[in-house]
Amino acid sequence: MKPNIPYVSIVIASYNRNAITQESILSALNQDYPTNFFEVLVVDNNSFDGTVENINNNFSDHIKSEKLKVIPLKYNAGSSGSYVECLRYMRKDWKYMLKMDEDVILEKSCLKS
Numbered sequence: 001m002k003p004n005i006p007y008v009s010i011v012i013a014s015y016n017r018n019a020i021t022q023e024s025i026l027s028a029l030n031q032d033y034p035t036n037f038f039e040v041l042v043v044d045n046n047s048f049d050g051t052v053e054n055i056n057n058n059f060s061d062h063i064k065s066e067k068l069k070v071i072p073l074k075y076n077a078g079s080s081g082s083y084v085e086c087l088r089y090m091r092k093d094w095k096y097m098l099k100m101d102e103d104v105i106l107e108k109s110c111l112k113s
Contacts, residue, residue, distance in 0.1 A: 006095035008038040008111055013082035014102040015045040018054055021102040025055065028100075029062060033111035041069045041089055043082035 010028045014021045021042070028040045040062075044052050052072045062068035069089055077085055083099050090097070098111070 003034075005034055005037045007091060007093050008033070008096045008098060009086075009090040009094045010038060010040045010098045010100070010106075010111075011083055011086045011090075012040065012042045012100055012102055012104075013045065013079045014042055014047060014051055015076060016047045016049045016051065017102045018047070018049045018051045021051055022054065022058060024100070024102050024104055024106075025059060025068065027104075027106040027108075029059075029068065030108060031106065031111045032108045035067070038111060039067060039069065039091060039094075041071060041086050043071045043077075043086050044073060045076040045078065045082060046073055 012024055025040060025042060031038060042055060052070060055070050059068050063070060071086060071089055073085060079101055
């Protein structure tokens with residue numbers, strides 16, 4: 001029997017906010033929610049401050065396990081465009097999308113609540 005836990009895709013839109021983006025990713029990855037029932041996607045809007053490179057370096061284990069997906073765009077789609085772009089990368093069984101910008105830090109119980 002499959003547990004009645006909805007799958008959540010946390011989508012972080014990013015543009016040239018390298019330091020705070022990493023804090024946001026950490027808060028998303030460290031949710032007090034069953035680990036097999038959520039993913040984190042970062043959609044980068046063509047940053048030129050090293051955001052994508054630093055995410056790839058600092059979160060390589062999460063990327064390899066596909067818990068974290070980094071989507072570097074070749075143009076700036078803006079915050080709302082980022083959420084449209086991520087749809088083809090999200091797991092097909094998602095029930096909810098938590099949309100956020102890179103300056104949001106989630107409390108550990110956010111998804112559970």
